[in-house]
Amino acid sequence: MGDETSTSIATQSQEPAAVGAGSVKQQLSKLVIASLRTTVPEVEVDPMVEVCTAKFGDYQCNNAMGLWSRIKGSGTSFKNPNAIGQAIAKNLPPSDIIESTSVAGPGFVNIVLSNSWVAKRIQDMLVNGIKTWAPILPVKRAVLDFSSPNIAKEMHVGHLRSTIIGDTLARMFEFSNVEVLRRNHVGDWGTQFGMLIQYLFEKFPNWEEIGSQAIGDLQTFYKASKNRFDGDAEFKDRAQQAVVRLQGGEERYRAAWNKICEISRNEFDMVYKLLNVKLEEKGESFYNPFIPQVLEELNNKGLIKESEGAKVIFIEGHQIPLIVVKRDGGFNYASTDLAALWYRLNVEKAEWIIYVTDVGQQQHFDMFFNAARMAGWLPDPKEKKFPKTNHVGFGLVLGSDGKRFRTRSTEVVRLIELLDEAKSRSKSELLQRLTENGKIVDWTEEELEKTSEAVGYGAVKYADLKNNRLTNYTFSFEQMLSDKGNTAVYLQYAHARICSIIRKSNKDVEELKMSGAISLDHPDERVLGLYLIRFAEVVEEACTNLLPNVLCEYLYNLSEMFTRFYTNCQVVGSPEETSRLLLCQATAVVMRQCFELLGITPVYKL
Ligand code: ARG
Known part of the structure; x- marks a missing residue:
């Protein structure tokens, strides 16, 4: 070329x-x-x-x-x-x-x-695949730290947001040929485990024999153990000894910790499975062995100071220092994150390390990123060089009362129920529509199931991703499952409609894309064509600024532009039929790739 x-x-x-x-x-x-x-x-x-x-x-x-x-x-x-x-x-x-x-x-x-170049670029994509439209990003390997719930505590809506946003970013980087290490930084370490294990040992004297099922809800035990810890000095004593024995590696305590992690992990995995999200768990405990050497390095660089019995790093612009060793000698969230960052930079050789959590943790990230810069691990951000770290913060999910979206029963169960509800609501709407149109006979039970899952789960994801992540958004099934406006349901319909235009033409687009040609003479064809080829730079922008909503906006606009084209340009039976069918196909391919990047399963008929 x-x-x-x-x-x-x-x-x-x-x-x-x-x-x-x-x-x-x-x-x-x-x-x-x-x-x-x-x-x-x-x-x-x-x-x-x-x-x-x-x-x-x-x-x-x-x-x-x-x-x-x-x-x-x-x-x-x-x-x-x-x-x-x-x-x-x-x-x-x-x-x-x-x-x-x-x-x-x-x-x-x-x-x-040039019109002919734009047309050629589109046709080339149809022939060689949309992967040829991947943008070129300045890094080869990135760590995406997302989801990251805490063992025995709750996996709440915030973790759901982190899972959805993190997964999309991972997908966009992967599409752009960046190797992504998807890391689940599970909170699986800390003094709370001594308390919980001690409580469980006392509650179930035959703890080793009972199965995970019989233990049931760990969060309830977690809360009970906390209450006991706060109100019963003797229990507190025993719990503190349990921490020492656990951290000393005593067999019975290690086994109990493993079992607890296993129970939580199985619950988290149910959510990941429904959402089709892949993650590799490297929890806080994984980095624990690296903490002493990392702190020693920081100490040798003169960064660590004593303050009120704790070891801290003072950071310019922050009133309080970053505590890295607590007064009781224990390590904390920040010491673990410093060790994890060290590991990711030096062992995993990641060039870009991205953390997805609620904005409430911004200060923590800002402080430990600064500590890493003071240690010379990271260049000054003004230099715009790699390696680089970013905190991808997000706002709250609100309920219809405008308050924080809260749940009563255990959160993991609720998250699953929430996804199930999205699915069953989309199923009943689908059934109603199919019955009204007399189309119900064409659908197998399996198709119905798969479609309602794709539409329902996709709606939950899209409702989250379409907002700028920093803003709070209100969770509403009615809104997200509406087939009007900027919703996943509307977009699924738009895509399915394009597929049906192509199907009904009775033309083989696979054959057409090899033999036919695209022309962009009509203004609406040109606008659509130009917008299609912007796909790569939209992905590039979404990756560079870590903003999935940029891709959602593109997807929505694309479907609007397609509608304008389809309204003004006759496809089937027109002299431009081949070219226009290829434009339909290109739009469908790009829309599907957007869905794919957003973690949404596209639907071909609706
Ligand atoms: N477990 C933490 C939480 O639930 C999130 C961890 C985020 N990742 C990290 N490396 N700090 O809030």
Whole structure:
């Protein structure tokens, strides 16, 4: 593909010279870099390519003004930013991506993409798969620390949010060819286990013989043991000894701890299974053996100070220090996180380490990231270099009363019930609709089940992901299961409708994509085509800013654009039938990939 110049750029960076390599923005950026090097060889700047908001172009390059402020008064021959813009446009290497350019006012270079290139890019995707549209991200390996509930405590809605958001981010990175270490940083260590084990030993003298089933609800025991601990000094004593014996590795205590973890793990796994989320558990206990050496390193670097009997790190901009060894000599959440970060950087060699928890933990993350920077583990964030850490915070889930979405029975059970309810509600709506349309006979029981699961669970996920994660959102079955507005149900219908258009045409798109061609002559075809090829840069943006809602917005807009196209452009029976069917197919493929990245199972008929 491409003329000589664009091929040579592609060869320089060792990427396949296909219509595909990288997003459109990334491909235009390469051309812009080449132009900038000729236009102003004396300064090095990053290319600034954006989607054009004005009518004059599809994309624009915004480098001229910034460059002007750097070179004016330095004896440059350029008279003003507009002149720089003109030169940037003129020096763009010839390329079949660009149809034409124009320069507006203070040097914006508007770029109009070539219709035939856009069409080719879409067709190329249909032939070679959507994976050819993966953006290029600046890292090879990332850790995503998400879900991370606590053993014997509750797995609450916050953990559900973390699971959903973390899984989507993992999927988007994986799609972009980043190796993702999906880490479940389960809270499986700490003094509370001594208390719980002691309580269980006393309650069940034959603890070793009874099965997990008979133990039932660990959270209730956890609460009971806590009450006992707080109110009974002798029990407290015994519980503290239990901690020592557990941490000393005494067999009976280790076995009990293992059993407790196993019970919780089985419960968590039920939620992961329903949500189709894969995670590898490396809980807090995993990093425990590394804490002493990590703290020693920090101490040798002079970071650790004594304060009120505890060992702490003072961090600029924070009133209270980060405690790394408690007054009783025990380690805590922060010491574990420092050891985990050390491990992820040095043993796992991750370049980007991302933590998904509620915003309430922001201070904790900010403090220990800063401690890691003080230790020289991480570069200054201003340098925009890797390795890098990010806290992906999220807001609360609210109930219809506007208060925090709370549940009465044990939370794991409730989370499962919640997902079940979404499924059964979507099933009854589906049944009603099918009965009304007389279509019920076409459906097998299995199809019904699978479809209501896909629609129901997908609705819960989408309702969460479509909001900017930092905002609180109200949990409402009615809203998320509505087939109108920006909901997963609406989008599932939109996708299924495209599939049905293709089915009813009785044409074999697999064959058409090889023999037919796409043209984008109608304005609504062009708009749809341009939006389709933005997919890669949307994924890139969602990954870079760690914002899944960017992808949801894209998916919703895409379905709206498709509707406009379909309303204004006759597909079946028109002279453009082949091209338009291919556009339908491309839209369906991209929508499915969005669903896939959001962890939603697409439905082909509804
Ligand atoms: N277990 C913690 C909680 O429930 C979340 C852990 C997040 N990950 C981490 N490395 N700190 O709040």
